[in-house]
Amino acid sequence: MKCLNHLLKQASSLSLCIPVAGMMLSSFNVCAAGSYDTLGEKFYDNGDVIYENNSIAGVSSGPSEDVVFEIEETTLITGIWTYHWYPDDVDEWEYAYVWIESEEGDEYGPWSVQAEQGQGGKENVNWYAFPNVTLEPGTYYLYDSNASTWSYAYDTDNKGMCMIRGTVVDGSSSSKTSKSGNLLTNPSFEDGLDGWEDPDGIWNNDPDTTGHDATDGDHFAWPSDGASEDTYIYQDVYVDSDAEGQTAVLSAMLSTFDQNPTDLARLELIFLNSKGKVIDSYSKEQRAIEWAKFTISAEVPDGTTTIRVMLHGIRYNGSLIDSYFDDVSLTLSGDAVSSTKNSKSDDDSYYYMFSYYTFTVPSYWGEPEYDSDGTVYFYGEDEYDLPLIMLTYEPIENYFDSGEVNGLTDEEAIEILESFKDTLEEDSYYLSETEEITIAGYPAIIYTATVSLYGDNDIRIAHFMDSDYFYELLLIEYEDSDTSYLEDLDYIVSTFE
Numbered sequence: 001m002k003c004l005n006h007l008l009k010q011a012s013s014l015s016l017c018i019p020v021a022g023m024m025l026s027s028f029n030v031c032a033a034g035s036y037d038t039l040g041e042k043f044y045d046n047g048d049v050i051y052e053n054n055s056i057a058g059v060s061s062g063p064s065e066d067v068v069f070e071i072e073e074t075t076l077i078t079g080i081w082t083y084h085w086y087p088d089d090v091d092e093w094e095y096a097y098v099w100i101e102s103e104e105g106d107e108y109g110p111w112s113v114q115a116e117q118g119q120g121g122k123e124n125v126n127w128y129a130f131p132n133v134t135l136e137p138g139t140y141y142l143y144d145s146n147a148s149t150w151s152y153a154y155d156t157d158n159k160g161m162c163m164i165r166g167t168v169v170d171g172s173s174s175s176k177t178s179k180s181g182n183l184l185t186n187p188s189f190e191d192g193l194d195g196w197e198d199p200d201g202i203w204n205n206d207p208d209t210t211g212h213d214a215t216d217g218d219h220f221a222w223p224s225d226g227a228s229e230d231t232y233i234y235q236d237v238y239v240d241s242d243a244e245g246q247t248a249v250l251s252a253m254l255s256t257f258d259q260n261p262t263d264l265a266r267l268e269l270i271f272l273n274s275k276g277k278v279i280d281s282y283s284k285e286q287r288a289i290e291w292a293k294f295t296i297s298a299e300v301p302d303g304t305t306t307i308r309v310m311l312h313g314i315r316y317n318g319s320l321i322d323s324y325f326d327d328v329s330l331t332l333s334g335d336a337v338s339s340t341k342n343s344k345s346d347d348d349s350y351y352y353m354f355s356y357y358t359f360t361v362p363s364y365w366g367e368p369e370y371d372s373d374g375t376v377y378f379y380g381e382d383e384y385d386l387p388l389i390m391l392t393y394e395p396i397e398n399y400f401d402s403g404e405v406n407g408l409t410d411e412e413a414i415e416i417l418e419s420f421k422d423t424l425e426e427d428s429y430y431l432s433e434t435e436e437i438t439i440a441g442y443p444a445i446i447y448t449a450t451v452s453l454y455g456d457n458d459i460r461i462a463h464f465m466d467s468d469y470f471y472e473l474l475l476i477e478y479e480d481s482d483t484s485y486l487e488d489l490d491y492i493v494s495t496f497e
Helices: 005-014 041-043 408-423 488-493
Strands: 049-052 067-071 077-084 097-102 105-111 112-115 126-129 134-135 138-144 162-168 230-238 247-256 264-272 278-285 291-301 306-314 323-333 341-344 349-354 357-362 376-379 390-396 429-430 435-439 442-452 457-466 469-479
Touching: 041 077, 041 112, 041 126, 077 097, 097 126, 097 134, 105 126, 105 134, 138 162, 247 264, 247 278, 247 306, 264 291, 264 323, 278 291, 306 323, 323 341, 357 488, 390 488, 408 442, 408 457, 435 457, 442 488, 457 488, 469 488
Parallel strands: none
Antiparallel strands: 049 162, 067 138, 077 126, 077 134, 077 162, 097 105, 097 138, 112 126, 230 306, 247 291, 247 323, 264 278, 264 306, 341 349, 349 357, 376 390, 390 469, 429 442, 435 442, 442 457, 457 469
């Protein structure tokens, strides 16, 4: 009966293939435009010049020498500019990227470029990338995927024209593992944004126009000076190998402004390796008006050198982003925990992680099994037999073009989720009325059906979606089982946060 889980997965996918063509959806943009009118403005407004090789002379393409630069202090690289003046019939920037290599051969990146016009209105000659990667002192090389169009001049030493900007990391704000208590600098924003990086330059700590009081002190952070679709601030904490296997606990108070729909506040915990690449990340989101504390706990993965705390503001409504953050805390404990099975609760249940969320499952369910696509299975009485819990998700972009789902009202979100349920109608012997609920603060639906899948089966299904994924949570058992577990799904979804 080991094929049962594959049959369930196949059957489940039927309810994830509902077309939604023709539905009026609001715009969605996951890329931060910030308050800047041009890429160049963003580039020059962040960081200082770390390295520059430029010229006002006539240019040729295809430099023969490498760009080599030195980092003398630990530095956050905020931007890279390269210049590409090429014939009108050549336009390669859309697939171009840059990367950095250390003298020891370690690679950082690659980072896709964005292009902007240059002198005389020449299109797509200024190429920008915004790495936000931290480099330790040493010798580094900058490479461009399109070296054949990279411009150089007689006075650039046969090296490509470029500029690298960054910010020296203040040693006072780089916390080591041995530091006790909160590892973050200025966690309640009483000192403005000291200690925090603000790439878009639109955040401040003034609460006067928000209708909210700070939860700790007199101030909190929010992106008050711009109307970007998505913006963020972050703070990096540098750790050594002693942190590996310890538990990182990130918490913060989150709230939003009273409007419909509300904007979104997202708290994110990111683990980076020495090359600035993401090893793992976790996040939680808030769209409620009242302050609420959100906590993320995760094991520090092997190879982590930087723990990044990122606060996202995402606009769904109005002219500003009303996403509020206060009392942010990052701590490390010495006890390693599993990143999937965290702890046993007082009501004889266990906490687990799935996608961005934590949830609780009664202890009489077995250990979870994970599919390569992220699907999680819990078996009940016998492994590979019913009853079974299945949690699965798919990217929003599998069903919508980017730009179509943020800004939905609760009613519009429910309408989309109902369309998932409609696919079961012709294959069900019984289909209950929909119950509208919330899961992790998002509009959701839950219902019961009897279907012919593995014999005749009773199933309980819940659907919800956030800004990144569609989620389907399913519990299946034999029809008219002596002991029914269907209500366990209601308990499980109520614990999602």
